[in-house]
Amino acid sequence: MKKILTLFSFLESNKTVQKIFFILLLLTCVFAKVSPPVALLLGLVVANLSGHPFLPFNHIAIRYLLQFSVVGLGFGMNALNALAIGSTSFLFTISSIVATIGFGYLIGRWLSIEKKTSHLISCGTAICGGSAIAAIAPIIKSDEKQTSVALGVIFILNSIALFLFPSVGHWLSLTQQEFGLWCAIAIHDTSSVVGAANKFGHEALEVATTVKLARALWIIPVALLTTILFKNKSSKIKIPYFIGFFILAMLLNTYLPEIALFAPKIVVVAKVGLTITLFLIGSGLNFNVLRSVGFKPLLQGVLLWFFIAALALVSIMCFT
Structure with a gap:
């Protein structure tokens, strides 16, 4: 343990070696197929033990990588399949989204959580985790700390x-x-939905993946509603450009066979982009930031998670 602490102390004091170490970990996230939670954890380790050598550029990198990831994930969606299978779960989807965002608002008020952070956690829980937060964060103009905590x-x-x-x-x-x-309704992110369903069985995997992709389309109406709720009186309401690109990517993947041939590769790159983003987010989230936020956002996330999981489970067992 002492050797590890000595190593990180050396990294913190030697800026050149610190940068090399940071880049090596970043490349590990890219080429070693590191999962998003592990990437976030690696970033937290860097932030709290050796420090972020490129911290001034972190916010810009996170913003563009998040937007890129949202657009890239659109190439993994087929509009026709999503509409066909999603129609069977339409009532579950819309009721759970409305209930989760509404309950999240009440919890946020009860716990006195900062409004933007609370809304990001609610949207991430209600729709599709990191992708939803990536879409909503630029609309409400959340800062890096708010986005980092929610993610x-x-x-x-x-x-x-x-x-x-x-x-x-x-x-x-x-x-x-x-x-x-x-699991498509109650688990936040698509990667975790696929992983959990795959452990349960092949049919569960097919249902979960299709329903989750259809559910992700609700990013669009929620983003539009968020634009209205969080708009400045002095500014016009407008849809962020990357939401339009997200829709375009989905339509191209559905109607152009040529695009569909290499669309899976785009999705893979987009997921790598999200993994890198989480590493960068974690690397900018040190203990000082965590202490300033407190445990309340995590408590909100846990309460919302139990709420949506219980509500979905009872509804499915009673009505399917």
Whole structure:
């Protein structure tokens, strides 16, 4: 342990070596197929033990990488399939989104959480985790700290869900379809949804993936509503350009076979972009920032997560 602390002390004092170490970890996230939660954890380790050597550029990199990731994920969606399968879960989807965002607002007020942070956590829980936060953050003009806290809360819970949900599903003897629908609604991020459903079974994986992709389309109306709610009186309401590119990417993937041939590669690159973003977010989130935020955002995330998981589970078991 002393050797590790000595190493990080050396890294913190030697800026050149610190930069090399930072870049090596960044490349590890890119080429070693590191999962988003692990990337965030690696970033937190860097932030709190060796320091971020490129901190002044962190905010710009995070903003553009998040937007790029949202657009790239659109190439993994088929509009026709999403509409066809998503129609069967339409009521579950819209009711859970409205209930989660509404309950999140009440919890945020109750806990006196900063409005933008609370809204990001609510949207990330209600729709599709990091992708939703990536879409909403520029609309409400959240700063790096607010976005970092929201993403951190969401991905910590995602990593727990990946292991918890399959066990609960087997314990409750859920069918493949029930479990696929449940995890698509109750788990935040697509990567964790796919991972949990894959552990449960092939049919669950198909249902979960399709429903989650259809659910992700609700980024658009929620983003539009957010634009109205958070707009400045002195400015005009406008849809952020990357939301338009997100829609365009989905339509291209659906109607142009030529695009569909290399669309999966774009999605892979987009997911790598999100992984890098999380590493950068974690590397800018040191203990001083965490202490200034407190435990309340995490508590909001946990309460919302239990709320949506319980609500979805009861609804699925009673009405399907």
